[in-house]
Structures are given as structure tokens and as C-alpha cells.
Amino acid sequence: MGMTIxxxxxxxxxxxxRWARERALISAMRGGSMEETLAGVSRSFxxxxxxxxxxxxxxxxxxxxxxxxSDTLADTADAxxxxxxxxxxxxxxxxxGQGAVPDWPSAMTDAIADPRERRLMEQTGALxxxxxxxxxxxxxxxREVAEVITGGQALDLERFATxxxxxxxxxxxxxxxxxxxxxxxxxxxxxxxxxGCLVSGGRFSSASEExxxxxxxxxGAGLQLVNILRDLPRDLAQGRCYLPARDPRDTDELLxxxxxxxxxxxxxxxxxxxxxxxxxxxxxxxxxxxPAMIAAETLERMRGxxxxxxxxxxxxxxxxxxxxLVRAWAGAWRVPAGLADARV
Numbered sequence: 582m583g584m585t586i587x588x589x590x591x592x593x594x595x596x597x598x599r600w601a602r603e604r605a606l607i608s609a610m611r612g613g614s615m616e617e618t619l620a621g622v623s624r625s626f627x628x629x630x631x632x633x634x635x636x637x638x639x640x641x642x643x644x645x646x647x648x649x650x651s652d653t654l655a656d657t658a659d660a661x662x663x664x665x666x667x668x669x670x671x672x673x674x675x676x677x678g679q680g681a682v683p684d685w686p687s688a689m690t691d692a693i694a695d696p697r698e699r700r701l702m703e704q705t706g707a708l709x710x711x712x713x714x715x716x717x718x719x720x721x722x723x724r725e726v727a728e729v730i731t732g733g734q735a736l737d738l739e740r741f742a743t744x745x746x747x748x749x750x751x752x753x754x755x756x757x758x759x760x761x762x763x764x765x766x767x768x769x770x771x772x773x774x775x776x777g778c779l780v781s782g783g784r785f786s787s788a789s790e791e792x793x794x795x796x797x798x799x800x801g802a803g804l805q806l807v808n809i810l811r812d813l814p815r816d817l818a819q820g821r822c823y824l825p826a827r828d829p830r831d832t833d834e835l836l837x838x839x840x841x842x843x844x845x846x847x848x849x850x851x852x853x854x855x856x857x858x859x860x861x862x863x864x865x866x867x868x869x870x871x872p873a874m875i876a877a878e879t880l881e882r883m884r885g886x887x888x889x890x891x892x893x894x895x896x897x898x899x900x901x902x903x904x905x906l907v908r909a910w911a912g913a914w915r916v917p918a919g920l921a922d923a924r925v
Contacts, residue, residue, distance in 0.1 A: 615646075615711075618704055621697035622649045625875065625902060632868035636780040640719045643711050644772060647676070647727040650705060653698045655734035658819065660692035662742050669735045675709065676728050682709045718779055726772035733764025744820030749829040751822035758809075758825055758842075763798065766805035770797025770856075777865065788859040796856040800873070803849015807876045810839055810846060810883060814892040832888055839891075843880055850876045854914060867909045874905040874914065 619642055620627050630642050654668045668689055674680035685702055693699045712720050744750040752758050774793040777785040786793055809816070809823045813835065816822065822829035824838040850873050857870035875897050882895045897905075908914065 614700075615704065615707065618697070618701050619646060622646070622701050626872070628902075628906065629868045629871055632864050632871070634862060634864050637776055637865065640715065640723050640776055641773070643708065643715070644723045644726055644769075646701065646708055647712075647723065648730045648769075649698075650701060650708065651727070651731040651734050653693060653702060654689070655738055657689070657692050657694075657698075659694070660689050662738055664689055666735060666738055669731055669738070673728055673731045673735070676724050676731065678724070682706050719776070722772055722775050722779065726768050729768040730765055733761060736764070737761065741819075741821050746818050746820055749817055749820045749822050751824065751826045751829040754825045758806075758823060759802065761823065762802035762805040762809075767798040767802035770794075770799070770801030773797055773801075773869070777860075781862065781865075784861055785865070786859045786861060788856075793856060793859070796852040799849045800853035800856055801849075803846050803851075803853065804872055804876055806842055806846035806849060807879055810843060811879060811891070811895055813839060814888060815894070836888065839883075840885075843883065847877070847880055850880070857914075863910075867906070870909050870914060871906060874909060875902060878905070 619630070623630065623645060626645065630638060630645065633641055651669060651672055654665055654672065657665065664686070668683065668685060671680065671683040675682050682705060685705070690699060690702055693702060712723060715723065740752075741750055752761065771794055774790065774797040778790050778793075788796075813822075813824065817829065822835075824835060824842060826834050826838055828834060853873035853876075854870060857866050857873065860866040860869060878897050878901060879895060882897070883891070886895065
């Protein structure tokens with residue numbers, strides 16, 4: 582972290598002002614309820630955010646909270662689809678700076694069962710205030726990634742509008758799945774790269790920005806594929822099949838696709854390891870590689886799994902997450918050999 586701070590303070594006075602403003606924003610987050618909200622809704626990703634040096638932590642945290650806001654709107658099944666789409670549209674318009682901050686209707690907020698998510702929704706105005714106080718360059722990146730994610734979630738809602746457990750709907754093909762993975766996660770890898778290059782410049786990575794953008798997009802999409810593979814039974818219970826199956830009720834076909842797309846997911850996770858190795862800051866390197874380490878172990882635990890195992894929800898135990906953190910900090914990374922032989 583010290584190296585990153587030195588770079589910022591040795592730039593122009595404008596950069597120094599931006600740095601002071603960023604510190605004030607982080608201090609406000611720590612001292613208020615925003616950090617509690619972040620911890621409540623971010624699960625294991627909170628650890629990744631806490632590892633980041635402060636110049637990256639603020640924009641990355643806000644980007645995550647905005648994405649979780651749109652995710653909550655999209656996934657609140659007790660609210661009508663038309664209402665969720667309307668709220669997502671209002672949110673997207675506000676992100677683009679073309680409309681007022683949404684005032685969520687009670688029909689939407691009352692349908693949110695998780696109190697942590699309700700609290701997040703109550704702080705929408707504070708999130709936009711935070712966005713308005715950021716530097717224009719940082720705010721542009723945050724708005725950009727949040728708009729892409731929100732658009733992907735709206736498309737998702739439209740695609741599965743009539744789906745239920747008895748009438749599941751599958752994505753039309755590999756291209757549709759890859760597009761979805763890009764919209765909701767691959768774009769985050771691009772955001773991460775642009776933000777890192779913005780706040781650290783040439784000290785961010787030994788690789789070129791072009792290489793990082795490619796690796797970051799593949800890494801983000803790979804992480805989303807891991808989520809899709811892990812959550813297959815739970816999504817099917819809601820009528821959603823993200824794997825491009827001809828018949829989403831055919832368990833044998835689903836398991837074949839699961840094995841094949843595990844290979845694709847691991848390709849993306851490998852790009853994450855390569856991305857992280859090029860980073861100069863230890864804190865950013867650890868924050869970047871930790872999700873790859875957890876994803877790799879998740880894929881290992883799912884390898885050869887049947888539907889019953891997947892229904893039990895494959896999870897990496899907390900102690901293994903902490904062990905991964907220790908290994909990441911020590912630079913003791915490895916990509917599990919032979920994890921994915923199949924390819925799409």
C-alpha cells in the first residue's frame with residue numbers, strides 16, 4: 582500500500598487533492614453505516630475490498646454496492662417482474678445522470694425479505710451522493726460498470742419472465758451464456774483494470790493495459806461461470822437454466838454441460854492467476870488473486886459431482902478461505918493441475 586500512496590502524493594497537486602478527498606470518503610464510510618451495509622451484503626468479497634489500498638477501495642466498494650442494489654432489484658422474486666424492470670430502468674437512468682435518484686415504491690421494498698438488502702436499498706441516495714463526490718474520472722468508471730451490469734440484469738429478467746420450476750427456460754446457446762457472463766462480471770474485470778491504471782498508472786502492473794483488459798474480462802466471466810455452475814440446482818428451482826441445454830429437465834445433459842463449462846470457467850480463473858502475478862502492489866495482488874483461489878477450489882470440489890451433491894450447495898469452508906488468504910499473502914499460489922480437461 583505504501584508504494585501506491587507514494588505514487589499518488591508525488592504527482593501533481595490536483596492528484597494530491599483527489600487523494601485527500603478519497604481518504605475523506607473512506608473515513609466517512611468507516612465511521613458511518615455504509616461499511617456495515619457493505620459487510621452485510623458482500624459476503625466473502627468484503628475481504629477482497631478490505632485488502633485494497635485506499636485509492637482503489639472507495640470506487641471498488643461503491644461499484645460493488647451499486648451492483649448489489651441492481652441485483653437486489655432483479656432477484657426479489659416476491660415483486661412482480663414488471664415492477665422490477667421499471668425499478669431497474671429508473672436505476673439505470675439515474676446512473677447515466679439522466680434522471681433523479683430513484684425513490685423506491687413500497688411494493689418493491691416490502692417484497693425484499695433480507696434486512697441487509699432492505700438497508701442497502703434505503704441507502705440508495707447516499708450511494709449517489711458518494712458517486713457525486715468522487716473525481717469525475719472515477720465516477721465515470723463506476724457509472725460505466727454499474728450501467729452494464731444493470732442492463733445485463735434487466736435482460737436476464739426479460740429472458741426468464743415466464744419461467745418457473747415446472748417450465749424452465751435455458752439460454753439459447755454458448756454465445757448467450759458468454760454474453761451474460763460478460764455483462765454481469767466480465768465488465769468488472771475491465772473496471773478493475775481501468776481503475777487500477779487510473780490510480781496507480783504504470784506502477785499498477787508489469788503487463789500492458791491491453792493485456793490486462795483481456796485477462797480481466799476473461800477472469801470476471803470465469804468467476805461468474807463458477808457461480809452459475811455452483812448454483813445450477815437453485816436456479817433450476819426458479820425456472821432459470823443458464824447452461825445452454827436443449828432440455829433443461831434432462832439431468833444427464835445438464836451434467837455433461839456442467840463438466841464442459843467447468844473447463845471454460847477454469848480457463849477464466851487461470852487468466853485471473855496470470856493477471857494477479859503481473860500486479861506490483863502486494864495488497865492489490867492479494868485482493869485480485871483471492872477470488873481465483875477460492876474459485877479454483879470450488880471447481881475442484883464440483884468436479885465429477887452429481888446433481889445431489891450440487892443440490893447440497895458446494896461451498897469452500899471458511900477455514901479454507903483464510904488459508905487461501907495466508908497463501909496469497911505469502912505468494913504461494915498454484916493452479917490445481919488437471920482440474921478441467923473438457924472444453925466447450
